Amino acid sequence: MSALPDLGPKPRLGYTPNPLERVSERRGDAAYVDELEAAPGAAAYVIAGENIVLNRFADRLDPLFSLPAARAWGVEETVLLGVTGGHGRFGIGIDPGHATLMKARDDLFVTDLRSLAVQGLASPDDLAALAEAKALLSWHARHRFCSTCGAANRAVEAGWRRDCPACGAQHFPRTDPVVIMLVVDGERCLLGRQARFLPRMWSCLAGFVEPGESIEAAVRREIREEAGILCGPVSYVTSQPWPFPMSLMIGCQTVALSRTIAVDTSELEDARWFDREQVTAMLLDRHPQGLAVPPPIAIAYHLIRAWVEEVPHRAATIPIVSS
């Protein structure tokens, strides 16, 4: 074995950690929430559908607005994200249709949350708070009617629940668990490409956890369905909120029990085995054919890097409590 490659300092996983204290037990306390809103330190992130709105100053971008400024565009929903240093931080959802007009303004900068993260245009703390705001506001935008009876419902608990006045049903924000995994076969790992990816980008395979399924079972099913590979033990690596629109990425590593790839072309454009040297070049952006892996904001980068940096074959020795 050659020495472990030096990939430089480990970058922070995007949208983590979230610096806000969520004060979940006080969301139903209207007087407390009103007081937070009215206090001079209160500020809001502004979301217009898939777009994030920022203040554009000569020397910097600032994603925080005063509540009156944020509300000047008309409010579809206000949610309490949490507090920091005693100051309330809110998410304000506005009509997505305003984005076009706002993009034309010199004092604003409007872009999507992925670009904001990849281009480093917001601090890691702001990105995490924006992820919370975007996931929660995306849920509101799709849940203004009661799924049990069809009546218009209304937000309560500072944006953390929607209640139906007709049938009494309570609806809570939704978060979709997704497994994303690196399949390892000795000194090789499996990467795939979706047609929508940037050219030459390869990543880990992923898919939604289904009802009645464990994380471990979802990992094995997705790999079998998408690439025709059978897998053995599954080990967990790390997790990440992924607000597109409202997922929780559960990052795992697993061991291949078979080697012949059969790509499901309805899901993937291609899937291939890559050796450690190739993947190291991709992480360092020095691959001879220009092949690349996702940027450090994405959990896939960290799953791939963790394998490249680990002691070879350690995966097989990670203790598994249950399959």
Add this chain to the structure above:
Amino acid sequence: MSALPDLGPKPRLGYTPNPLERVSERRGDAAYVDELEAAPGAAAYVIAGENIVLNRFADRLDPLFSLPAARAWGVEETVLLGVTGGHGRFGIGIDPGHATLMKARDDLFVTDLRSLAVQGLASPDDLAALAEAKALLSWHARHRFCSTCGAANRAVEAGWRRDCPACGAQHFPRTDPVVIMLVVDGERCLLGRQARFLPRMWSCLAGFVEPGESIEAAVRREIREEAGILCGPVSYVTSQPWPFPMSLMIGCQTVALSRTIAVDTSELEDARWFDREQVTAMLLDRHPQGLAVPPPIAIAYHLIRAWVEEVPHRAATIPIVSS
């Protein structure tokens, strides 16, 4: 340190593993699904709200019905769970109001899925398939109207999607990620009691993962909110589908950084530190005061047992890729 206790053979975690092949890529193929339904080997699990309906024979219970028999009570929803040995397995949801009448019949046995599991009245394979059926049918029962526009929607893809004919929105089954964790402080662990628990039962703390939150952050937030304890590194142990109504339990262990418990009585009745000896007695059902932990069908049992059986302090050495 005394020797590790002998807790006997490790029981299977409830509702796992699911023996059905989900054939997710064929759910949209109506001819294939019709053929599966019409084939002689087809069978269905019957769910009436929170109740599971089983055939009661002289010598055994059988949770599988032929499709015509299952449909005799009227069908609210049919879902394709998967195939086993080439035979289709379906979940059929019927009016929950039928349960009372069915309970009076000699040829049927009607009970909830928790009791079925705890009392060992169904095989582990059937319990896993029933968990899938119950989670999916619970979702249908609460999502017959479009949450985007309020119109009545309809099930497609053999029960794996609901489409809105009015606004075109597609709705997918929901699964709620929940963290459940054992907090460890050297030779002690933290257990809590909810008021709804059986008397003298203590368990791990748990809570829903929120939008914009990682698994690790949710673990620390829930422990801080419910018990006032600060926690450090989080390690993943195992996971379990928990169809009450549609959760994914993500089982973790974490290390306490503080020791003084402050119970949030709106969430917990009590929380206490228990030493390894006490917990071992609770696992073996030999605690002098009759204190107990949840049964082996629940992931809490496995989290607690994994700690009791582990080499002391191993938790602190589990490698953590990211917090």
